[in-house]
Amino acid sequence: GENVEQHPSTLSVQEGDSAVIKCTYSDSASNYFPWYKQELGKRPQLIIDIRSNVGEKKDQRIAVTLNKTAKHFSLHITETQPEDSAVYFCAASRGGSYIPTFGRGTSLIVHP
């Protein structure tokens, strides 16, 4: 089955800095890669996703990049703000399977 590794487990940055979270996956057939954000005490919510026919996708201050050859993908957050503080999960799945495998999560702390 699929195995998703996520690093780092904790990331501490100053407000205004950039943050990068990296994930690797094992199943070369995986082609759908979503990212979820879980604020403290809340449910995870999708913030951005990418399919393997695209190398990069941006949405305001967040972007995701994908390297299919190396089987890794990353979440980039620019100009971080305190409200970006949360746990972020990456996931991978075979498109159409609707069965994602999640990484272990990264706790992002943005210091004012």
Added chain:
Amino acid sequence: DADVTQTPRNRITKTGKRIMLECSQTKGHDRMYWYRQDPGLGLRLIYYSFDVKDINKGEISDGYSVSRQAQAKFSLSLESAIPNQTALYFCATSDGDGRRETQYFGPGTRLLVL
């Protein structure tokens, strides 16, 4: 608002007790899931169902069972609870519209097994 709801939100039980966690959704989605979240271990899939007559084991199904009573309802049971089942449990649905495969999570049930 169409949503995913879970009951109870918090539960304390004793080792050996049977407990049921319930999930309801008004999103009209066919796909429903149960996950558990443990610190440092992420979200792990327990069971999933793609329609009323479909039940599938996930990564960590031992010690759990499920029932899909209707399209909108998916229940998780712990037949004989043990302390290492203490965790945060999430129900989720997926729309499967072919464009996105978004998981819509419920608010979670925090379970403590003494």
